[in-house]
Amino acid sequence: MGSNPETDAAAEPVDVHRTAAERLRHDGQRYTAGRRAIVAALAEAPRPLTIAELLARVPTLAQSSTYRNLAVLEQARIVHRVIGTDEFARFELTEELAGHHHHLICSSCGDVADFTVDPALEVLLAEAAQRVGADTGFRTAHHRLDLVGTCAGCRDAR
The missing domain is CATH 3.30.1490.190 (Ferric-uptake regulator, C-terminal dimerisarion domain)
Incomplete structure (x- = not known):
């Protein structure tokens, strides 16, 4: 049986920013300062964040560009949307990046x-x-x- 990232505790750590830049480049996108700030905030967060929580952690982000950047990061398989039981979507790094x-x-x-x-x-x-x-x-x-x-x-x- 091959390696399973879900159960393989000895998996190599992922360089989140390098992987994000590669995935964005593959999608024809750039790894802008705003996208880097979002990825960094999500990497440091102990749980998925709402957009309001993300903006509170990185006050230099504009709300409108944060929505657009999250959509781009989600399309590039860097960010995953977590649906809870309220009206607020939460975001976290994908499993390949966060574990x-x-x-x-x-x-x-x-x-x-x-x-x-x-x-x-x-x-x-x-x-x-x-x-x-x-x-x-x-x-x-x-x-x-x-x-x-x-x-x-x-x-x-x-």
Whole structure:
């Protein structure tokens, strides 16, 4: 069986900015200062960010160009949109750049948090996804797990 980026703990670290520049160049785009600032902010963030959170972290970004730049970064497979339970999309680096992880999504406030699982459990999740694919004829490329519930902040507020 070959290497699996979802379960291979010894994977080489990725140079996020070099990879982003290469992917953009491949799409005929430039790695502008604004795009670099967005990628840097997402790389430093402990969880997916809304556009408002991204703008608060990088106040030099203009809101209109941030929307356009996120669309370009998403098209180039640098940024991934995470849909929560509220009206705000959140953004994070793609799995190839940020590493394999899953999400906790609060159904009350819409907050999204990242989490990882033990490598042994990750292997079981990957195997379960492959079995589902085999049973249904669906070709599984990878998996992600979103757990939906109530975050500690919302539980404490009640």
